[in-house]
Amino acid sequence: MSALDWSAVFATRTERMRASEIRELLKLLDQPDIISFAGGIPDPSLFPVEAIRDAQDAILADPVTAAQALQYSVSEGFIGLRRWIVGHMAATGVPCDVDNILITCGSQQGLDFLGKLLLSPGDTALVEAPTYLGALQAFNAYEPRWDTLNVDGGNRTPAAYADAAAAATPGGRVKFAYVVPDFANPTGLSLSVESRKALLALAAELEIPVIEDAAYRQIAFDGEPLPAILALDCAANGGDIDKTRTVYCGTFSKTLVPAMRVGWIVAARPIIEKLVLTKQAGDLHSSTLAQMTMARVAETTFDANVLRARALYRGRRDALMAALAASMPAGVGWTKPKGGLFAWVTLPEGIDGAELLAHAIAEERVAFVPGGAFFAEDRMANTIRLNFSLPNESAIAEGIGRLGRLIGRRAA
Amino acid sequence: MSALDWSAVFATRTERMRASEIRELLKLLDQPDIISFAGGIPDPSLFPVEAIRDAQDAILADPVTAAQALQYSVSEGFIGLRRWIVGHMAATGVPCDVDNILITCGSQQGLDFLGKLLLSPGDTALVEAPTYLGALQAFNAYEPRWDTLNVDGGNRTPAAYADAAAAATPGGRVKFAYVVPDFANPTGLSLSVESRKALLALAAELEIPVIEDAAYRQIAFDGEPLPAILALDCAANGGDIDKTRTVYCGTFSKTLVPAMRVGWIVAARPIIEKLVLTKQAGDLHSSTLAQMTMARVAETTFDANVLRARALYRGRRDALMAALAASMPAGVGWTKPKGGLFAWVTLPEGIDGAELLAHAIAEERVAFVPGGAFFAEDRMANTIRLNFSLPNESAIAEGIGRLGRLIGRRAA
Structure with missing residues (x-):
């Protein structure tokens, strides 16, 4: 044949x-x-290394935690790790609950899932120029049309973005704006607070979410980073994350280790619920052992x-x-x-x-x-x-x- | 707002x-x-548990392997694990090379990637009735039309499948046949050798790949399982896997542990190359530590x-x-x-x-x-x-x- x-x-x-x-x-x-x-x-x-080794040893030495660490578990992610992230996000100015969190295989998987959830072919994704190559690769699989944000230099009007999206694709619309606001890949630059607020205002006019890729946020050389976009969004919504439009992608890849492939998404419940289904269909759940390990390591060494x-x-x-x-x-x-x-x-x-x-x-x-x-x-x-x-x-x-x-x- | x-x-x-x-x-x-x-x-x-603990301890105790285990690595997967899989597949009657293998986060991720790679909306996927729920969920995200295989009971003619696909969707065609040939989820039943060969013949007529979900293949109670479809396909093609049409999805979830999330795809190079790009855009790579661990554990305890x-x-x-x-x-x-x-x-x-x-x-x-x-x-x-x-x-x-x-x- x-x-x-x-x-x-x-x-x-x-x-x-x-x-x-x-x-x-x-x-x-x-x-x-x-x-x-x-x-x-x-x-x-x-x-x-030592903290990871100690954590894994302790988890696998106890028959109860060993059986849990090696068994199938829920798509949302290990509850202990999500609890640590609740605390971490609170320190980032984002009050949230474990139900606002999905654990992903690095923030890359978060970007893939967001493309999958938001983009039909021909829909418009707003990105900076330049922007993170991995985001372009993740979103590209869902066949978007691209349009360009110029957050610090002055975006176009909401109507200009919306009209271009509708003109390019019958039925198409702008679906999200993606930014790396802190110490961006590839430029190293950050968005000003004013630009973050302007982006939220643009997103509100366009009725779209903002994807905040926070991969580098912790790696700040001169004091603390500027307020997270999700923190500004929460503050503008009376502290109620379920009323926000910002989808925050975090990761341990730059702060602890990349190869455990543990990241997370924090957002309003309506999109987290869909993301959990996406995770379930995509790979069932992230490694339970890796999640339990990172929960312990984050607690002691983050x-x-x-x-x-x-x-x-x-x-x-x-x-x-x-x-x-x-x-x-x-x-x-x-x-x-x-x-x-x-x-x-x-x-x-x-x-x-x-x-x-x-x-x-x-x-x-x-x-x-x-x-x-x-x-x-x-x-x-x-x-x-x-x-x-x-x-x-x-x-x-x-x-x-x-x-x-x-x-x-x-x-x- | x-x-x-x-x-x-x-x-x-x-x-x-x-x-x-x-x-x-x-x-x-x-x-x-x-x-x-x-x-x-x-x-x-x-x-x-002990083998996993010993493997992780040994990997993390050596600074060279520890740095490798925790660092970013290639999307194809850890070479040592792919080498073990080459031997495992040889024992399954499938001669292959490391370049015929992609490591995935469980076989579920393999199914998701195959749906992503093969299905445009409206394309037809052939599945058994009943079939694995997780496969339906994975493929559903890519908006297929379904048609029903009746492998042991007699399939329809190739023309009947092709005509139905073309009639249902302008430009649509049959894209693959998916089966769980051994001790299937949910029925527990296996396809006969004759049915496996008939399925390959149908796939050849339709010019489509066969997705062989081998998740339960090792769990055989009465002697060895029947020949893998990929093994039959290799044998019919002079032992040259790069001429085959069968995409084999394997996993350690049922033989060793599920929660390390380590599975693999074995297939001809043209599709593995595209799957590697899908993996890269999807989550960069699977946990290096988990892959290195499973390579050692498989070696000693599989x-x-x-x-x-x-x-x-x-x-x-x-x-x-x-x-x-x-x-x-x-x-x-x-x-x-x-x-x-x-x-x-x-x-x-x-x-x-x-x-x-x-x-x-x-x-x-x-x-x-x-x-x-x-x-x-x-x-x-x-x-x-x-x-x-x-x-x-x-x-x-x-x-x-x-x-x-x-x-x-x-x-x-």
């Missing part, structure tokens, strides 16, 4: 599935002579680990800023992040980030992510993203020195 | 998302006086644990068969499973499984899953699914005695 023509059975959405530049680049990290500013990889020295991460990454941010100032030729600009893991570099016109990467690897053994990948449309090719959480300070100085030389040669 | 009307922003697919009867029933398990034949819950006495599971569940199957024969009134029929976790009971006409459940809980403190939930359409209401993996033999005798009394009263 003849082999199957797989392309004939794939859904139309697969036309938008492309191999990610980030993913291909992650493979470079294994080559020891490359200094990598690619990826979004936390420094493993921050991983609370605050201290956040302080350690802030201190370590603050030093690396400083090293990156100094190296960029020392090494970049004229015509190169960059952001000054007050937190997070990334800075965003604008190259002289005519230098393409993707082409630069090929030269950077071949000629200077240095890696980064070309900026074009972070745009839903209208890519600014002369941009790159630099990660500063993994290379140490001397590697940062050396790597940026190499990169500066290369850009100098390419610009000449 | 007025609260958001969430129903106005949900995608059309959410109209098909309903709370699962199984999920609601899982909540009953906490009430100690209820004898539950609901759920699909393995007996926790089978969980290899074979022995399968034998333990077979022996334990065989005894319970026997107890269930004896209890049904002793306690059921005339007019009640049931399957005789040669493996797996379930038997399927047909009630006298006019007794609705869902109504019976309400009475069973209220009057007899016994639980099961009404059979109607397992049909994509044309529900047979006078059916129920009995799980025999969790209640012990005396609970089975007592519970089936209660159920027989109740059915006798209702039928009278």
Whole structure:
């Protein structure tokens, strides 16, 4: 019998599935002579290995908790972890209940579920330019039309967004606005309080939810981060989260460890109830053992680990800023992040980030992510993203020195 | 500002998302006086707790493996686990390579990804009646049209399936056939070798893949299970898996533990490559620690644990068969499973499984899953699914005695 023509059975959405530049680049990290500013990889020295080991040991040593940790459990997530998140969100200015929380496999799964729940093909998703590549990948599977937020620079009018959505797709409408308000991936920048409030007002006019990706929120170098959008939304609604429109995606990936794949969504009950059904159909539930472990680890080490991460990454941010100032030729600009893991570099016109990467690897053994990948449309090719959480300070100085030389040669 | 009307922003697919009867029933398990034949819950006495604890301890005690276990990793899955699966699949008659494997969060996630990859709205999915409820939930999110396989009883002609698909949806076609060939959920029955081959022939005529859900395959009570469909497909294609059309979904949930959420898909490279992109957009990757742990645990305990599971569940199957024969009134029929976790009971006409459940809980403190939930359409209401993996033999005798009394009263 003849082999199957797989392309004939794939859904139309697969036309938008492309191999990610980030993913291909992650493979470079294994080559020891490359200094990598690619990826979004936390420094493993921050991983609370002992706390994780102790927690798992204790859970598995007790027959009652062991049986619970290894058995099927509810799609909403382990109640003990959701209780810790209630406290954490209260400290973030968000009064909520365990019923306002779904545990996800990292915040990436939260984004996938939100795309699945909100987007019919042709519906419009509002995103910043640039924005998180993983969000574009997650949402793309649900075949949206994109439109561009310019939160700090001035959004268009609600009617302009709504009219464009309706004109592009019969029956289509704007379904949500997605932002990374704190120390964003890829720019490292944060939205001002005024911009957060303006975004909520725009969303109210458009009658849409706001998806707040808070992945980097805890990694603040200069005091506490600005109020969460969900906190502002709660405050404007008398403290009643069930009246809010903001869907908050949190994760332990940047504060504790990424590979346990534990994140969460906090939102009004009507959408959490649908998200629980999405989780159930999607993978039944997250690992019970991982959830029970992270509940214990968060209880004992979250605050201290956040302080350690802030201190370590603050030093690396400083090293990156100094190296960029020392090494970049004229015509190169960059952001000054007050937190997070990334800075965003604008190259002289005519230098393409993707082409630069090929030269950077071949000629200077240095890696980064070309900026074009972070745009839903209208890519600014002369941009790159630099990660500063993994290379140490001397590697940062050396790597940026190499990169500066290369850009100098390419610009000449 | 007025609260958001969430129903106005949900995608059309959410109209098909309903709370699962199984999920609601899982909540009953906490009430100690209820004898539950609901759920699909393995007996926790089978969980290899010590092996898991030792594996995690060893991984986290070594700084190199600890850093690997807790760091971001590739979407395909941990290479050591994929290597173990290569050997496991070879023993199943399937020669494959690590590049033919994607690690998923349980086989449920595999089903979700396959629906996402293959189904555009209105495309036809072929399923048995009854079939696994979780598969219906996973595929439903992608808005298929259903059509019914009758693999052992005689399928319709390929043209009849294709014509019905084209007639129902302009541009729509049959996209796959989904079966649980071994000790199926919910019936406990297996497809004969002839039926497996007939299904492959039908799929070849329709130019579609076959999704083989092998969740219960290892739980065989009377010798080894029949050849896997993928094994037959490989054999018919000169041993070249990349020429096959069968997508095999495996899991450790029934053989080792469910809550680590580790499953896998084995298939031809063209679909695995797309599934890897789906995994990347969906949740980046499965827990590295869980994958590394299961690789070690599978290496040391898989074979022995399968034998333990077979022996334990065989005894319970026997107890269930004896209890049904002793306690059921005339007019009640049931399957005789040669493996797996379930038997399927047909009630006298006019007794609705869902109504019976309400009475069973209220009057007899016994639980099961009404059979109607397992049909994509044309529900047979006078059916129920009995799980025999969790209640012990005396609970089975007592519970089936209660159920027989109740059915006798209702039928009278």
